[in-house]
Amino acid sequence: MRRPGLGAERLIGLFLIGAIGFSPPVLTLFNKAILVAGIPLLYLYLFGLWVLLVALAGIVVTQLVPTGEDKPPPPANEEGPR
Amino acid sequence: MAGWVVILASLAYLSLLFAIAYYGDRRADAGRSLIRNPAFYALSIAVYCTSWTFYGSVGRAAESGAEFLPIYLGPTLVFLLGWFMLRKMIRISKVNRITSIADFVAARYGKSQMLAGLVTVIAVVGILPYISLQLKAVSQSFSVLLAYPAVTQPNPAGSTLLLLDEALWVALLMAIFSILFGTRHIDAAEHHQGMVAAIAFESIVKLVAFLAVGLFVTFGIFGGFADLFGKAAESPAIARLFAISGAGGVSSWVMLTFLAMAAIVCLPRQFQVTVVENLNERDLKRAIWLFPAYLIAINLFVLPIAVAGLLQFDKSAVAPDTFVLSLPIAEQQPWLALLVFLGGLSAATGMVIVETIALSTMVCNDLVMPVLLRSRWFGLAQRADLTKTLLGIRRGTIIVIVLLGYLYYRLIGETYALVTIGLVSFVAAAQFAPAMVAGMFWKGGTRAGAFAGLLTGFAIWTYTLLLPSFARSGWLPLDFVEQGPFGIELLKPYALFGLAGFDAIGHATFWSIVANIGVYVGVSLLTRQDAIERIQAAQFVDVFRTGAAHETVFWRGTATLTELRDLVARFVGHERAEQAFRDYARARGINLEKAREADADLISFAERVLAGAIGAASARVMVGSVAKGEMVGIEEVMRILDEASQILQYSRQLELKSQQLEAATRELREANLRLQELDRLKDDFLSTVSHELRTPLTSIRSFSEILLDNPALDKDQRGNFIGIIAREAERLTRLINQLLDLAKLEAGRLEWQMSDFDPGPVVQDAVAAVQGLIVEKNIALESDVPPGLPFVRADKDRLTQVVINLLSNAVKFAEPANGRIWVRARAEGDYLEVSVRDNGPGIPREWQDRIFERFVQVKKRDDPKPQGTGLGLPICKQIIEFFGGRIWVASRPGHGATFSFTVPLSRAITRKLVAAA
Structure with a gap:
């Protein structure tokens, strides 16, 4: 049984990876005007990390379970009067 | 182009x-x-x-x-x-x-x-x-x-x-x-x-x-x-x-x-x-x-x-x-x-x-x-x-x-x-x-x-x-x-x-x-x-805790229903307003047709409907123009909340106390009833016991007095009297022993030596023990105890005691002329069932339930003198129940009686223990 809220916390973890990975200090490591496999290194890194983050997010969202307090409001309140 | x-x-x-x-x-x-x-x-x-x-x-x-x-x-x-x-x-x-x-x-x-x-x-x-x-x-x-x-x-x-x-x-x-x-x-x-x-x-x-x-x-x-x-x-x-x-x-x-x-x-x-x-x-x-x-x-x-x-x-x-x-x-x-x-x-x-x-x-x-x-x-x-x-x-x-x-x-x-x-x-x-x-x-x-x-x-x-x-x-x-x-x-x-x-x-x-x-x-x-502000701040920050159900209702005043309905209708259209109010009434199970005044809850509802059309801020102003009275002030909000929660707490405590009190009273009353019952039982027991003890004592005393007063009694008579004294003394000893046994049983102080053993030999031993009596009274005994019965878990000596007791009862009551006794042992499901049947007069239906109570004896019609102590069956019952079995009697008057008991088998007990673990 997975701990409720774990999915959401993993997403926050991905956010932190992204926030650090896209920050200038890390970027300077790849900030060189050279081509790797015919593609500029910086772009290779940026798009690679980007794709990785989104793919992981796609896996993690399947683990998101609304816990008790997270139950959405009843439909009556969503729709409103017609 | x-x-x-x-x-x-x-x-x-x-x-x-x-x-x-x-x-x-x-x-x-x-x-x-x-x-x-x-x-x-x-x-x-x-x-x-x-x-x-x-x-x-x-x-x-x-x-x-x-x-x-x-x-x-x-x-x-x-x-x-x-x-x-x-x-x-x-x-x-x-x-x-x-x-x-x-x-x-x-x-x-x-x-x-x-x-x-x-x-x-x-x-x-x-x-x-x-x-x-x-x-x-x-x-x-x-x-x-x-x-x-x-x-x-x-x-x-x-x-x-x-x-x-x-x-x-x-x-x-x-x-x-x-x-x-x-x-x-x-x-x-x-x-x-x-x-x-x-x-x-x-x-x-x-x-x-x-x-x-x-x-x-x-x-x-x-x-x-x-x-x-x-x-x-x-x-x-x-x-x-x-x-x-x-x-x-x-x-x-x-x-x-x-x-x-x-x-x-x-x-x-x-x-x-x-x-x-x-x-x-x-x-x-x-x-x-x-x-x-x-x-x-x-x-x-x-x-x-x-x-x-x-x-x-x-x-x-x-x-x-x-x-x-x-x-x-x-x-x-x-x-x-x-x-x-x-x-x-x-x-x-x-x-x-x-x-x-x-x-x-x-x-x-x-x-x-x-x-x-x-x-x-x-x-x-x-x-x-x-x-x-x-x-x-x-x-x-x-x-x-x-x-x-x-x-x-x-x-x-x-x-x-x-x-x-x-x-x-x-x-x-x-x-x-x-x-x-x-x-x-x-x-x-x-x-x-x-x-x-x-x-x-x-x-x-x-x-x-x-x-x-x-x-x-x-x-x-x-x-x-x-x-x-x-x-x-x-x-x-x-x-x-x-x-x-x-x-x-x-x-x-x-x-x-x-x-x-x-x-x-x-x-x-x-x-x-x-x-x-404070209400809204709390509602925003704690939205997952409060949810939609917890609506903050802080309009102090009231408005007439018509005014409110007209107000909403002017902004969202007549039809939609009607629909909204109908939905509201249905959800709360109230009839708006009868109500003239709108309560604070309904006012809040109207405000929310309006907010959907003209925004929260304008909605509040519009509803405020219709609702008499004003928004509750901050001190008041806090006071209402405090008071309400305090009162709620007090009443909850009171309720708890009175519940506890009621429970205690009920327990006391039940305990009292039990005590009274026990008191009565004790009195009965004492009077019965003293009566039972007095009977052999009286006869011992009177015969020994006769012997004392008449030293010139002939040898036969003297022998006869001494024989009676010895028998009565023996009965007295047995009675006291059984009383002690019973007391120990009931107090749970008896020492048990539980073990797993083959029940067949136990039944055979018991039969052998009463063999003398059977031969003496010329009774035919049929024993149906197959070899290789599954083991039982019990105290061997006590179980023998129970079988002997039942057998001696059967010997006592079997037909004097053509007495017959049947002993049978079988494994039935999780239990060993042993039954002892005689062809005596049987036990009347009204006595069958009471026969296992202390000092209850079925007297032979033609023999007013009790034949036992009246404690044998109660002791059997205590023993069998301790083993986890059951004892009962089945009888049709005139056609003998069958006493049966069950004892759990060892394998069933082991299985249960394993299952529980």
Whole structure:
């Protein structure tokens, strides 16, 4: 049984990876005007990390379970009067 | 390319959108939503990618390389936090029926009309450049496409006659589309499902168009990525784009990421599609990865197109902002060029439609309505139906906003590149971020703090970005930008207080956001919240804990039902109002026809319905005009809450105490009854015991006295008397022994030696023990004990005692002349069953139940003298029950009696123990 809220916390973890990975200090490591496999290194890194983050997010969202307090409001309140 | 072809294609495309939106609305009305698939939600959020993305990103990339990317990395990061933050925003908005970003901020800070108005003004002024950007992009691309097959520069804005300016016609067309699908109903809390479907479709079109041109450029003109970048690397001017250069590049990277993070939440149109149009919170799950995936896809070919454009064209001859279109034109690809044009048109119309709908709701609810409602001369308070007025205001607002955007385009548009214009809007929208985000997680933010923070941030934005842009376009003297106002260097708009090292956007972002947050937090810490602010703050921050069920009802007064119903009907229409009240009555199970006064709960309900139409702040004012009495003050709220909770606690304690008391009384009464019963039993027992003891004692005493008094008794008689004394003494001993046994049994002090053994020999031993008696009385005994019975768990000696007891009883009662006894042992299920049957007189039915009680003896009719002690069977019963078995008798008077008992088998006990473990 997975701990409720774990999915959401993993997403926050991905956010932190992204926030650090896209920050200038890390970027300077790849900030060189050279081509790797015919593609500029910086772009290779940026798009690679980007794709990785989104793919992981796609896996993690399947683990998101609304816990008790997270139950959405009843439909009556969503729709409103017609 | 002929103008009519382009115009015809554009009109056909817009008609298609129109059809999709119309179909979407029809399906929504029929209750079969077209956009139920979460992918629609994610695609509609992609309205974030406007013509800025479509044309501008390439322009930006051609100027400064990777710097176009933070605008899309920021939203990716925010969506990774989506489940944590956006979901809270969506929940808050659903619970409070929030319809716009102004509504959201105002509702958080005590439903303040002033705050809602300020947010609206900032949004409108701030977004105008963004709308003008779209118009500029469309008209640019139009004129570029018209020149096909020549590759030309677009005409400068404002160079053509007003009526011949295609941007004006584009603007008006977009306004009409917005009006048709954004302002059908008046209850804005309802979703514009048709519009969302059309926007999602546009997102697909612009992506397909951009990918098509990207693939064509990379693989059609060049031989793939490696070929393209390899050629670019030969030119140092282009190769520099492969890396971010200089400290300015790094600092603006951070600023742009931050701006984009704020924008994806704070732009009115993003708030509209992400929060207001959200049908289901679960859709967010898909959007968390699908929207960023869309962003990746649409950015993949930005750099290749930019590099290709720089390789193919002379930069001074062709503006980088038009590379996307110019490349297919230069390669003589008319259809691809037309597709690109339609993709750009998609991006622009999507943005303008959603943006103007969101802004018109805000302007109507938070600027126009409050003013109209206050002005007596307008007589609005008396007019019956206001739904038409509301719709009219919104439609007018849409046209005005689009025309203002056009005006900005004519005045300023030519001075800046697409992205720079858009970023000006981003900085303005980012001003909402502190008040919104902090408002969701920090209860301490006050209305005064939010107001002051927003005002400060907006003022700095105006001074450092808006006014200089006017100056640079020649509408204000340029002196104050270059030398500072009145020559004061420290106040130069692009280097405020001497801050250097940033570009204009980064500089403005830094100062406005720092000041905004500082003032917001500072003023919040120095001011106090009133009652409604505190209530709303708690409701926002704790939305997942309180939910929809916990409605804060803090209207003290009452209103008549008719007044309330009329009020709602005037804003949302008669039919909808009736429906809302009927639903309310049905949900609560009350009959509104009979009620005349509306209670506080109903007033709150009416306020929420109104909020969906005219915003939280205006709704509160309107309901306040009908409800007599006023909002409860802060002290009162706190006192009511305190008192209520205290009383509740007291009564809960009282209830608990009285329950405990009742339980104790009941237990005492039961204990008392038990004691009385025991007392009676003890008395009975004592009298019986003394009687039973006295009988043998009496006979012993009398015979020994006879012997003592008559020493001359003959030998036979003496022997006879002594025999009686011995027998009675023996009986007395047995009686006392059994009494002791029974006492020990009942007190549980007997020592048991439990073991597993074969019950067969035990029964045989018992039979052997009574063999003497049987032979003496000439009784025939049939023993049916098969060999190899399963083992039982019991005390061997006690079990023998039980069998002997039953056998001796049978011997006693068996027919004297032709006595027969049957002994039988069998394993039955989990038990061994042993039965002893005789052919005696049997036991009458009324005695069968009592036979196992102490001192109960069945007397033979012809023999008044008791034959036993009356304790044998009770002892048997105690022993057998201790083993976990059962003992009983079956008998038909005249046909003998059968005593049976059961003892559990060893294997059954072991199994149970294993199962329990």
